[in-house]
Amino acid sequence: MYENHRLGLLYISPYIIGLLLFTAFPFLSSLIISFTNYDLINPPEYVGLDNYRYMMDDDTFYQSMGVTFAYVFLTIPLKLAFALFIAFVLNFKLRGIKFFRTAYYIPSILGSSVAIAVLWRAIFSLDGLLNNFLGIFGVEAISWLGEPVFAMFSVTLLRVWQFGSAMVIFLAALQSVPQSQYEAALIDGASKWQMFTKITVPLITPVIFFNFIMQTTQAFQEFTAPYVITGGGPAKSTYLFSLYIYETAFKYFDLGYGSALAWVLFLAVAVFTAISFKSSKYWVFYSGDKGGK
Amino acid sequence: MKIRTIALFVGLASAGSMMSINASAEDLRMSWWGGNSRHTATNEAVKEFEKVHPEISVKTEYTGWGGHLERLTTQIAGNTEPDVMQTNWNWMPIFSARGEGFKDLREYSNVLDLSQFDQSALEAGTNNGKLNGIPVSMTARVFYYNKDTWAKAGLPYPVTWDDLMKAGPVFKEKLGDEYFPLMLEGRDIIAMNRSFMVQKYGIPMIDEASKKFAYSDEQMLEFFKMYEDMVNNHVTPSSKYVASFGKANLYEHKPWINGEWAGVYMWNSAINKYNDNLRPPQSMELGFYLMQKGADDAGLFYKPALMLSIGKNSKNPEGAAKLINFLLNEPAGYNAMGLARGVPLSLAARRALSLDGTIKDDDLSVAGLAQIDDLPKKLITSPHFENPKILGLFEEMIEKMDQGSMTVEQAAKEFMSQGNRILRRAIK
Incomplete structure (x- = not known):
């Protein structure tokens, strides 16, 4: 028995070592560094809570936090609704359905690549594809990347467009909803919409919740799109928190403050997730539940 | 998987650089960033240097601009930086806020001819009274x-x-x-x-x-x-x-x-x-x-476009200074380097390269420099x-x-x- 135990540990040791070395160690050292003044060159100097105190009256900190929450609150509902809608459509037995399932997943494979972000910039630029297209209908060129509200919208849209992974999970969930329930509803004279809201959605709430948590934590860490498309501008309107952390640590060589910022983001995500879990008992129904509790 | 592969490479790479440090004391390492023309010209000039100084061998490390600062920062933080480095003027506050980050080049003026350089340009490479970098060209x-x-x-x-x-x-x-x-x-x-x-x-x-x-x-x-x-x-x-x-x-x-x-x-x-x-x-x-x-x-x-500095951990700073002098002030060096680092600041190099037509007056950058020289x-x-x-x-x-x-x-x-x-x- 004990032999097996050791053998098991040996098998998973590459993962454990990787986790300790490349995740746990940097994670904990960043906590320590956050209490220092460290520029990579000179030895770190212990400054206690100075970095956290500096944050208190750092305008960029508040601005960037605000932008990040706006981004998350804008992206997540849109993306989840969109993914669920497409999954719902793709759940019907249509001709060529396998092709469409693949096609809709492709944006997610391209994922957070820089190339896609560059493409996005070319689409939304003042002289870009979108404005040229709108020009055909006589619409005057719109400054998609120059107006703060539109810029946020353009960056958000890129993430919403990458709905594939959430969609696949939704699709699996939809297929596990028992047909008999729909048949029963049909006999009772329920409309398609009623079936969707009263049967489908309640039955897949655990999956909605799962997607919600996954997508939220990822959205809080979004970096590539604003970095490549707008560089955080105009006037810091798309300056997400991860951008601020990156620039502080690796452009301004202020690793102490950068680490402190990273920890505050970590806490913000943790609190947000905790609240979500607390709230979940009011709207997530697991099978075997009597509902609500 | 990916991370572990990277880790393996990092391990091998650092083992490789350790080995080069432990090689003969007369070995020098020199690093820079740039494009292909700069790489070829500098390697050529370094070969010429080795012909003149057979007792010193130079290992060159060069990259494009992308990632160069991050790489150098890691080397400096780990005390494994090259003996001679191409540096940027605005890096000085990062690496040498008190002038201690690089060697003081004035200490090697017996082998490095500083009289070829404009005083105000040398001033720009000076931190806290220490000449940390010698400007190759000004801009x-x-x-x-x-x-x-x-x-x-x-x-x-x-x-x-x-x-x-x-x-x-x-x-x-x-x-x-x-x-x-x-x-x-x-x-x-x-x-x-x-x-x-x-x-x-x-x-x-x-x-x-x-x-x-x-x-x-x-x-x-x-x-x-x-x-x-x-x-x-x-x-x-x-x-x-x-x-x-x-x-x-x-x-x-x-x-x-x-x-x-x-x-x-x-x-x-x-x-x-x-x-x-x-x-x-x-x-x-x-x-x-x-x-x-x-x-x-x-x-x-007005600032140095590029500088050359000597690492504070260099075991052979005098050899490094000789290399810098060769590249900037000696005919075999500056002829091989040409304009790969801009119009040279060194008077000897500039005079010679103007005479042989390497520096053309109608070039936009040369014309700009002439204007800069004339302005108060x-x-x-x-x-x-x-x-x-x-x-x-x-x-x-x-x-x-x-x-x-x-x-x-x-x-x-x-x-x-x-x-x-x-x-x-x-x-x-």
Whole structure:
């Protein structure tokens, strides 16, 4: 028995070592560094809570936090609704359905690549594809990347467009909803919409919740799109928190403050997730539940 | 899987660099960033050096610009930096805030001939009294214009600041809303306005001793108003307009390529890539340096384009100094290097390369340098002027002005207070 135990540990040791070395160690050292003044060159100097105190009256900190929450609150509902809608459509037995399932997943494979972000910039630029297209209908060129509200919208849209992974999970969930329930509803004279809201959605709430948590934590860490498309501008309107952390640590060589910022983001995500879990008992129904509790 | 593969490579790479450190004491390592032509020329020059000094062998390490600073930072942090490094002037506050980050090159003046270099240039490579880097070439921002667009506007190049302000409306009227006499980004504006202020008041922007801006509140307001005036007068596009093209290098934007943005305030060492990107047959020309009447300092942002430094951990600093002297001052060295690092500052090299026709007077960058040499320059620019946080803050302020979320008064005030806060933290 004990032999097996050791053998098991040996098998998973590459993962454990990787986790300790490349995740746990940097994670904990960043906590320590956050209490220092460290520029990579000179030895770190212990400054206690100075970095956290500096944050208190750092305008960029508040601005960037605000932008990040706006981004998350804008992206997540849109993306989840969109993914669920497409999954719902793709759940019907249509001709060529396998092709469409693949096609809709492709944006997610391209994922957070820089190339896609560059493409996005070319689409939304003042002289870009979108404005040229709108020009055909006589619409005057719109400054998609120059107006703060539109810029946020353009960056958000890129993430919403990458709905594939959430969609696949939704699709699996939809297929596990028992047909008999729909048949029963049909006999009772329920409309398609009623079936969707009263049967489908309640039955897949655990999956909605799962997607919600996954997508939220990822959205809080979004970096590539604003970095490549707008560089955080105009006037810091798309300056997400991860951008601020990156620039502080690796452009301004202020690793102490950068680490402190990273920890505050970590806490913000943790609190947000905790609240979500607390709230979940009011709207997530697991099978075997009597509902609500 | 991916991470572990990377880890393996990192392990191997560091083992490799350890081995090279433990090799013979006479071995030198030299590193730089650049393009292919620089790599070939430098390797060639190093080979020549080894012929003259067979007792020293040099291992070269070179990369493109991308990632070079990160790599060097890691080496310096781990005390495994090369003996000779190509360095940037604005890295000095990062690596050698107190002058201890690199060797003091004056200590090796027996093998390194410093008399070939302009005194004020050596001053720029000096930190806390220690010569940390020897400038290979110098550069400053000057005005270059798109010859063809200006001809279409029917205007001569401006000579005074007033001329420039008056050119904006003419461009707008004759060529259209999207045509501007100058295209200035945040970092160009701050440098140009500083030049104007030096000419007018004879003071620098940053006072390193008191770790804050040298301007009064009124002067800072004037500094910001100058930008507001330029946008209102159609001299330069607003940051809002530029942002609508997305984030990219200025010379990659369509309006630049098409000649709608018809001028820059740019490093003479960088101008060729702006010129090369214009749609043929357009080309650029050097403009006059705008001067305030009676100014005795042009307020140039004059700095080393590149420097060579010796690592503080070098086991053979004298050999390293010999290598630097060979590359910059000795015929076999500078002939092999040519213009791979700009027009050389070393008098010996410059004279020889001018005579044999390597340095051509009609080249945009050479013409710019000749103008720079002739302009009066007294004040040395603080390296903190290029502090990325200060630049970032300035860009944010002008963007907020252009978006209408801040008045020019608010922007000037905010820049003063936040900027002073940054300087206090940055200046050691």
